[in-house]
Amino acid sequence: MTAQLHKEIQLANRPEGMPTNDDFNFVEKEIPIPAENEVLLKTLYLSVDPYMRGRMRDVKSYIPPFELNQALTGGLLAEVVESRSDLFEKGDIVSSNLSWAEYNVANASKLQKIDPTAASITAHLSVLGLTGLTAYFGLLDIANPQAGETVVVSGAAGAVGSIVGQIAKIKGTRVVGIAGSDDKIDYLINELGFDAAVNYKKDSFKEDLINALPDGVDVYFDNVGGDISDAVIRQLNKHARISLCGAISSYNNEEGDLGPRMQGQFIRTSTMMKGFTLGDYAKELPAGVAALTQWLQEGKLKYDETIVEGFENTPEAFLGLFKGTNLGKQLVKVADPEFAKL
Amino acid sequence: MTAQLHKEIQLANRPEGMPTNDDFNFVEKEIPIPAENEVLLKTLYLSVDPYMRGRMRDVKSYIPPFELNQALTGGLLAEVVESRSDLFEKGDIVSSNLSWAEYNVANASKLQKIDPTAASITAHLSVLGLTGLTAYFGLLDIANPQAGETVVVSGAAGAVGSIVGQIAKIKGTRVVGIAGSDDKIDYLINELGFDAAVNYKKDSFKEDLINALPDGVDVYFDNVGGDISDAVIRQLNKHARISLCGAISSYNNEEGDLGPRMQGQFIRTSTMMKGFTLGDYAKELPAGVAALTQWLQEGKLKYDETIVEGFENTPEAFLGLFKGTNLGKQLVKVADPEFAKL
Structure with a gap:
C-alpha cells in the first residue's frame, strides 16, 4: 500500500530585506497518521500575518524563530478527516496554530472546535480570531x-x-x-x-x-x-x-x-x-x-477578507501584506471540506 | 526720598543651541512696594532647573515660554521683609515660583510658608520640593x-x-x-x-x-x-x-x-x-x-546640593546643568535673611 503524499511549506532561507518566493520551499511528504487522542486534519484556510516576518529572523523575541528547512506555522482552519479522539468526529471544523501544510496531525487538546452555523467559518481567522x-x-x-x-x-x-x-x-x-x-x-x-x-x-x-x-x-x-x-x-x-x-x-x-x-x-x-x-x-x-x-x-462590526485561492499561492499572499494588496484579512483558501457542509 | 534699587535677570535673547551668559540681562529696577494682602520678599535661594531651557524657546508647551526682556521665573526661597497680609509676618520663610530678582512682591495666596525647624530650608527647593x-x-x-x-x-x-x-x-x-x-x-x-x-x-x-x-x-x-x-x-x-x-x-x-x-x-x-x-x-x-x-x-533619603554663591552667578549655575557640573540639586544662594534665624 502506497502512503499518500501532501505538501508543506518550509522556510528555505532567512530573508534579508523583503522576502521573495525563493525563501519558501514546497516539500512533498507522506500524510501523517494520527495516534491515540490525535486527529488528521485537512487544511481549509490559512492565515498569513505580518508578524510572521519577525519569526523568519534568527533573533530572540516573544516567540521563537521559525527553523530553516522546517514547515512554517500559523493560524488555520481545518476539517477533521480522521479522528482517534472522543472529542472530535469527521467533518468537525477546528481552528489551531499548525504547520503550513495540506494535512496536519494534532492532539485533540490543541484544537478549538468551531460552530459553522454561528458565523462564516473564516471569521474565526479574522474578526473572532x-x-x-x-x-x-x-x-x-x-x-x-x-x-x-x-x-x-x-x-x-x-x-x-x-x-x-x-x-x-x-x-x-x-x-x-x-x-x-x-x-x-x-x-x-x-x-x-x-x-x-x-x-x-x-x-x-x-x-x-x-x-x-x-x-x-x-x-x-x-x-x-x-x-x-x-x-x-x-x-x-x-x-x-x-x-x-x-x-x-x-x-x-x-x-x-x-x-x-x-x-x-x-x-x-x-x-x-x-x-x-x-x-x-x-x-x-x-x-x-x-x-x-x-x-x-448586532451588525456593529463589518469585516472583509481578501482570499487567495490555492495552497501554492500562500507565499504570494504573504508577500502581498508588505505591498498592501489586501483589504481586511488576508487568507489563503487551500481546499474545500470533504464531509462538512458549510 | 529715593526709591531703593535691586536687580532682576531678564531673558535677553532666545538662545539657539547651548545658551550663553549673553542670553541673560541684569536689569536694575526699583524695589516694588506691596499692596493690600501682598508681602515684600527678599530672595534667599534660587533653583535653576533644566526644564527652564524649554521655556526659552518660543513654542507651545505645557507651560508658556519666557518673554523676551522680561524677568525669568523659577522656584525660590525668600524671607518676608514687609507684610501687608495677616497670614505672614517679617522673618517668615516662604517658597514660591517668582521672578529671578533680589526682591519680589507677591500676593499671600501664592506663597507656601516653610517651617525652618523641620529640615534645612533648601530641602524645600530639592528633596521636599x-x-x-x-x-x-x-x-x-x-x-x-x-x-x-x-x-x-x-x-x-x-x-x-x-x-x-x-x-x-x-x-x-x-x-x-x-x-x-x-x-x-x-x-x-x-x-x-x-x-x-x-x-x-x-x-x-x-x-x-x-x-x-x-x-x-x-x-x-x-x-x-x-x-x-x-x-x-x-x-x-x-x-x-x-x-x-x-x-x-x-x-x-x-x-x-x-x-x-x-x-x-x-x-x-x-x-x-x-x-x-x-x-x-x-x-x-x-x-x-x-x-x-x-x-x-527616617534617614532613608539623602540629598546633596551644589550651591553657587551670589545672584550674579545665576546664569553660570544654570549653564552648568548642561555640563553636568552639579551633584544633586543646583541652587544659587542670593542673600542671607534679615530677620529669620536659620
Whole structure:
C-alpha cells in the first residue's frame, strides 16, 4: 500500500530585506497518521500575518524563530478527516496554530472546535480570531478611548486596523484612518463609517493628515511605524496614548532605521506609548471573543477578507501584506471540506 | 526720598543651541512696594532647573515660554521683609515660583510658608520640593517598580535622579545609575547605596552598562534621552516601563535629533513608555510631600546640593546643568535673611 503524499511549506532561507518566493520551499511528504487522542486534519484556510516576518529572523523575541528547512506555522482552519479522539468526529471544523501544510496531525487538546452555523467559518481567522482580539485589547486596554476623543489608526484598511476603527466608533470617538490607496480611503469612510481617512502615498499626506485632525490626536493605534507614525506623533494632544501593535514599515529593514527622537514631545504632552502582543492577554481572551461576537451579531462590526485561492499561492499572499494588496484579512483558501457542509 | 534699587535677570535673547551668559540681562529696577494682602520678599535661594531651557524657546508647551526682556521665573526661597497680609509676618520663610530678582512682591495666596525647624530650608527647593516630587510620582506612579526588579536611572547624580535611585532602593529593587564622572559614580555607589553605576563618558560605556545589567532592565527612569537612552532601551526586559522625566541631551538641539526607532522593540517586549510633568499630579502633591518627609526623617533619603554663591552667578549655575557640573540639586544662594534665624 502506497502512503499518500501532501505538501508543506518550509522556510528555505532567512530573508534579508523583503522576502521573495525563493525563501519558501514546497516539500512533498507522506500524510501523517494520527495516534491515540490525535486527529488528521485537512487544511481549509490559512492565515498569513505580518508578524510572521519577525519569526523568519534568527533573533530572540516573544516567540521563537521559525527553523530553516522546517514547515512554517500559523493560524488555520481545518476539517477533521480522521479522528482517534472522543472529542472530535469527521467533518468537525477546528481552528489551531499548525504547520503550513495540506494535512496536519494534532492532539485533540490543541484544537478549538468551531460552530459553522454561528458565523462564516473564516471569521474565526479574522474578526473572532487573533485579528479581532488584537484590535480589541490593543485599543481598549492600552488606549482606553473616551467618547469625543480623536482616534487615529494606521494600516486602517488591514485586518486589525479595520476592526480597531470600528470598535473606536462603537466607543463614540472620532476615527481617522490612514491607508495606501484611494479605494481603501473610500472603503474606510463609506463602508466602515470612519469619520475621515488619509492616503499616505499622496504627496500631500502630511497636509491632509493635519487637515483631518482639527482637534489633534488623543489615541493612536499604530500598525506601521516609520514616517507615517512620525507625522501622527507630531499632532498628539496632552495625555495622548499610543498602542503599538505593529511596525510593518520596518519589518524588512535589516539595519534598524532612524527616526526623530520622541522623548521630548512625550514629556511635553505626557504621552503614553505601549507595545503589546496578544500573549499579554492570554487570560482575558474569552471576554474579548464574547464582546466581538456580540458586536458582530448586532451588525456593529463589518469585516472583509481578501482570499487567495490555492495552497501554492500562500507565499504570494504573504508577500502581498508588505505591498498592501489586501483589504481586511488576508487568507489563503487551500481546499474545500470533504464531509462538512458549510 | 529715593526709591531703593535691586536687580532682576531678564531673558535677553532666545538662545539657539547651548545658551550663553549673553542670553541673560541684569536689569536694575526699583524695589516694588506691596499692596493690600501682598508681602515684600527678599530672595534667599534660587533653583535653576533644566526644564527652564524649554521655556526659552518660543513654542507651545505645557507651560508658556519666557518673554523676551522680561524677568525669568523659577522656584525660590525668600524671607518676608514687609507684610501687608495677616497670614505672614517679617522673618517668615516662604517658597514660591517668582521672578529671578533680589526682591519680589507677591500676593499671600501664592506663597507656601516653610517651617525652618523641620529640615534645612533648601530641602524645600530639592528633596521636599518639585525635585523630590518629580522623582516620587515619575518613578512610583508611572513605573511602579517591584522588589527584585532592576531599575536604571540616567542623570543619576542629578537632583531628580539621585532621589529616584534612593526611592527605588526603598522599594527593594536593584538600582543602576548612569552619570558622567568617576566622582559621581563613586558618590552613587558609596554615598547613596546604588547597586551599580556606569560612567557614560567612558569609551567602554555600552559594555560597562551591559555588564551592570545581568538581569536586563525592568524600569528605566530617563532624565537625559539621546544615545544613553538608546543603550538602555536595547536591554529592556519583557513588560519594561520607561518613565520620561527629561531629555537634557536634546534641549539645546534646535534641529530635533534622530535616533533608532523603538517601536519594534517595544512590541516584542510589551514595553510601556510615558512622559510626564509634575502638573499631572497636582492633586496628589500633598501625599508625595508626606512620603518624602517621612523617608527623610527616617534617614532613608539623602540629598546633596551644589550651591553657587551670589545672584550674579545665576546664569553660570544654570549653564552648568548642561555640563553636568552639579551633584544633586543646583541652587544659587542670593542673600542671607534679615530677620529669620536659620
